[in-house]
Amino acid sequence: MxxxxxxxxxxxxxxxxxxxxxxxxxxxxHEEQWSLNIGRRDENDVCLRNDTFVSRxxxxxxxxDERWWLEDCDSTNxxxxxxxxxxxxxxxxxGIVPLDEGQLFRVGRTWLRIQPNE
Amino acid sequence: xxxxxxxxxxKDLLISARQEAHRMRHFFLGVEHLFIALLEIKxxxxxxxxxxxxxTPEYVIDAIRRKAGKGSRHRLWxxxxxxxxxxxxxxxxxxxxLEHGRQSIYERDLLVAVLEENDSIPVRVLAxxxxxxxxxxxxxxxxxxxxxxxxxxxxxxxxxxxxxxGKDQLFILRRMFHGYAEVRVEQRLTGGYTPAxxxxxxxxxxxxxxxxxxxxxxxxTDSILDEAQRYDRYVKNTLPPLTAxxxxxxxxxxxxxxxxxxxxxxxxxxxxxxxxxxxxxxxxGMQLGEWLHSRLYHYFGDAWWKQNRPYKFDVxxxxxxxxxxxxxxxxxxxxKAPEDAQVLHFPIRRQRLEALEYGDNVVVENFIVQKVxxxxxxxxxxxxxxxxxNTNLTRAYQIEVRDIDFDHDTYYRGEIVxxxxxxxxxxxxxxxxxxxxxxxxxxxxxxxxxIFNNTRLMNPLLHYTSLLDEMIDASLCTIHGDLxxxxxxxxxNNSALLIDFxxxxxxxxxxxWATLEVSLLVNFILPAFGESWDNARQVVEILVGINRxxxxxxxxxxIAELFQAIRALRQIISDCLANSGHLEEYFIALAFCALRAxxxxxxxxxxxxxxxxxxxxxxxxxxxxQQPEFVSGLTPTPDAxxxxxxRTNEGx
Numbered sequence: 001m002x003x004x005x006x007x008x009x010x011x012x013x014x015x016x017x018x019x020x021x022x023x024x025x026x027x028x029x030h031e032e033q034w035s036l037n038i039g040r041r042d043e044n045d046v047c048l049r050n051d052t053f054v055s056r057x058x059x060x061x062x063x064x065d066e067r068w069w070l071e072d073c074d075s076t077n078x079x080x081x082x083x084x085x086x087x088x089x090x091x092x093x094x095g096i097v098p099l100d101e102g103q104l105f106r107v108g109r110t111w112l113r114i115q116p117n118e
Numbered sequence: 119x120x121x122x123x124x125x126x127x128x129k130d131l132l133i134s135a136r137q138e139a140h141r142m143r144h145f146f147l148g149v150e151h152l153f154i155a156l157l158e159i160k161x162x163x164x165x166x167x168x169x170x171x172x173x174t175p176e177y178v179i180d181a182i183r184r185k186a187g188k189g190s191r192h193r194l195w196x197x198x199x200x201x202x203x204x205x206x207x208x209x210x211x212x213x214x215x216l217e218h219g220r221q222s223i224y225e226r227d228l229l230v231a232v233l234e235e236n237d238s239i240p241v242r243v244l245a246x247x248x249x250x251x252x253x254x255x256x257x258x259x260x261x262x263x264x265x266x267x268x269x270x271x272x273x274x275x276x277x278x279x280x281x282x283x284g285k286d287q288l289f290i291l292r293r294m295f296h297g298y299a300e301v302r303v304e305q306r307l308t309g310g311y312t313p314a315x316x317x318x319x320x321x322x323x324x325x326x327x328x329x330x331x332x333x334x335x336x337x338x339t340d341s342i343l344d345e346a347q348r349y350d351r352y353v354k355n356t357l358p359p360l361t362a363x364x365x366x367x368x369x370x371x372x373x374x375x376x377x378x379x380x381x382x383x384x385x386x387x388x389x390x391x392x393x394x395x396x397x398x399x400x401x402x403g404m405q406l407g408e409w410l411h412s413r414l415y416h417y418f419g420d421a422w423w424k425q426n427r428p429y430k431f432d433v434x435x436x437x438x439x440x441x442x443x444x445x446x447x448x449x450x451x452x453x454k455a456p457e458d459a460q461v462l463h464f465p466i467r468r469q470r471l472e473a474l475e476y477g478d479n480v481v482v483e484n485f486i487v488q489k490v491x492x493x494x495x496x497x498x499x500x501x502x503x504x505x506x507x508n509t510n511l512t513r514a515y516q517i518e519v520r521d522i523d524f525d526h527d528t529y530y531r532g533e534i535v536x537x538x539x540x541x542x543x544x545x546x547x548x549x550x551x552x553x554x555x556x557x558x559x560x561x562x563x564x565x566x567x568x569i570f571n572n573t574r575l576m577n578p579l580l581h582y583t584s585l586l587d588e589m590i591d592a593s594l595c596t597i598h599g600d601l602x603x604x605x606x607x608x609x610x611n612n613s614a615l616l617i618d619f620x621x622x623x624x625x626x627x628x629x630x631w632a633t634l635e636v637s638l639l640v641n642f643i644l645p646a647f648g649e650s651w652d653n654a655r656q657v658v659e660i661l662v663g664i665n666r667x668x669x670x671x672x673x674x675x676x677i678a679e680l681f682q683a684i685r686a687l688r689q690i691i692s693d694c695l696a697n698s699g700h701l702e703e704y705f706i707a708l709a710f711c712a713l714r715a716x717x718x719x720x721x722x723x724x725x726x727x728x729x730x731x732x733x734x735x736x737x738x739x740x741x742x743x744q745q746p747e748f749v750s751g752l753t754p755t756p757d758a759x760x761x762x763x764x765r766t767n768e769g770x
């Protein structure tokens with residue numbers, strides 16, 4: 001993992017803001033595997049302090065085998081993927097699922113997206 | 119450019135955008151709030167472009183609210199800041215205003231800016247609803263909006279139609295056939311149990327050339343738009359080549375509560391379709407049965423009922439919603455729930471629910487809003503279970519909440535209501551008992567059994583709740599969802615055409631056939647008997663014989679002939695069973711579909727009487743097939759012992 005991770009907030013009070021992370025500065029990096037925590041508390045790598053539906057430690061992003069993975073950490077209100085079959089019925093994440101760049105996912109009430117890397 | 123309709127200034131738009139943010143407890147100003155403000159301008163640029171594509175502002179606003187979700191009561195920051203995306207959109211809008219030599223932003227500038235930014239919630243929602251965004255952008259830049267849409271007046275010819283059309287219905291009909299000189303209303307189809315209007319209409323060009331007839335459905339905007347969406351999702355790609363299709367978007371002008379859709383017929387010759395409820399009157403039971411088997415079941419089956427995907431479900435998941443709401447509540451304005459309040463949330467414990475009575479305090483948690491009725495000041499909730507893939511689950515345990523103050527609280531379809539406090543006004547049991555009492559039963563209807571002519575059946579009123587907890591081995595497929603004779607049309611060359619996809623979904627395969635049996639019994643068979651309880655009992659006794667496989671029924675040839683339709687239906691059903699011969703899967707479906715019909719005041723009294731007894735018989739048969747000796751194969755021929763023990767041999 002050499003390039004940075006750029007996450008765009010897609011809803012809420014921070015809608016439109018870009019969050020940038022570098023493997024050497026944020027999260028845990030072991031060999032080719034990089035993990036970042038998402039949650040409401042400040043110690044999270046991706047901190048969503050403005051969403052009361054986000055758990056203190058809510059979800060994790062993993063870079064592994066050359067792709068992104070999304071894990072739900074038994075959060076109260078769930079982690080979801082946008083559902084292309086039914087736009088209004090989001091797909092709940094159980095365990096770890098693959099996540100594509102550009103695909104929208106929701107943590108609590110906040111929609112996020114990993115920006116495609118050019 | 120002097121453009122009367124797009125000169126609403128930004129400051130006015132911001133006022134309504136902030137109100138929207140406040141209603142949604144968002145405490146920030148997002149692009150979704152700006153867009154909703156644009157939609158709320160009556161006859162404005164945004165609303166009129168969307169109207170042309172068949173979207174009302176209300177529908178789009180609901181969809182945006184649903185996607186964005188309501189915020190919590192806790193404020194985490196001061197003031198109402200703009201989101202970063204709002205800043206971007208406003209900057210683009212300002213640029214556009216400058217290009218036109220203005221210092222201030224107007225309606226059109228803002229709309230064009232939202233569409234240029236192209237990544238916000240409203241833009242994604244519109245794209246998901248099927249809006250052509252490229253066309254939208256073009257229209258936003260170039261369209262000049264006129265006060266009233268004028269066009270050539272479409273004449274409506276009612277000469278061959280023996281009914282009347284309301285002003286609103288005529289308005290929709292004219293809008294749907296904009297560009298034609300005239301439409302001739304051929305007939306009204308005896309619709310289903312929906313209040314929607316179904317007409318067969320022939321459009322006529324200015325040069326008097328006639329197009330093929332189409333079926334027009336005019337109804338409440340919400341349900342019409344919903345039907346169009348379900349058609350896109352479930353039906354469009356599964357229809358056989360020759361049948362009815364929805365080719366265009368619905369017509370849903372923002373000045374009316376009504377909307378319309380057109381079913382066109384892709385058939386190999388001309389002719390007016392007729393609905394089966396009318397057509398079957400001149401058919402024999404054998405003809406009808408054969409037609410249903412070959413033209414309906416086999417022709418549509420491959421993409422629908424023959425999918426046969428294994429599906430094990432709890433009865434309540436598929437059938438709870440067909441019954442009246444489990445509770446009708448009166449909303450309470452208190453912030454805090456009384457201490458004795460019962461809390462309802464997933465998973466529901468039915469015993470708790472059943473113990474509730476008039477006046478009890480209830481707290482409902484995490485239910486989903488199914489329907490909002492501003493006129494009745496009511497909302498309908500159903501059990502929600504965050505993000506479940508099973509959409510049927512979300513429709514179980516419906517609760518009606520009355521006395522909602524819409525000026526104070528916003529509710530939108532699909533919203534998750536985290537907490538709501540109310541008092542019980544009516545229970546489901548009360549509603550069902552009331553429905554039966556209205557039929558003036560001439561027998562004891564509160565007892566364990568329904569007894570007549572020495573016949574004893576299970577009392578549906580006492581047994582339906584325990585049946586809801588049974589688990590069924592079944593199959594899943596795309597089902598029509600409302601397969602009664604009025605929704606099956608007969609087209610040219612005896613072809614079957616299905617209409618009304620408002621309830622189409624993935625569900626229990628046998629649901630459609632149970633619905634059709636209800637319709638066959640009430641519309642095709644009962645008229646030969648009559649409306650009394652005695653007539654209902656006569657029909658049920660013949661059904662008992664059929665269920666038992668009795669070939670020597672003591673009935674006239676004409677009556678036996680009518681029941682050929684039911685026998686044919688049972689053939690289809692045995693084809694569709696998950697486990698061959700295990701008819702309990704069917705009888706559970708029939709028990710609930712028939713019990714539901716008891717509460718329909720659009721059905722004749724005689725029909726509802728019959729349905730009560732059919733439900734009782736279906737429950738009885740369900741229990742029979744459940745018995746271990748049947749499962750182990752010791753009693754291959756169904757024989758409802760208790761039922762027949764003392765049955766008289768008198769004919770009728």
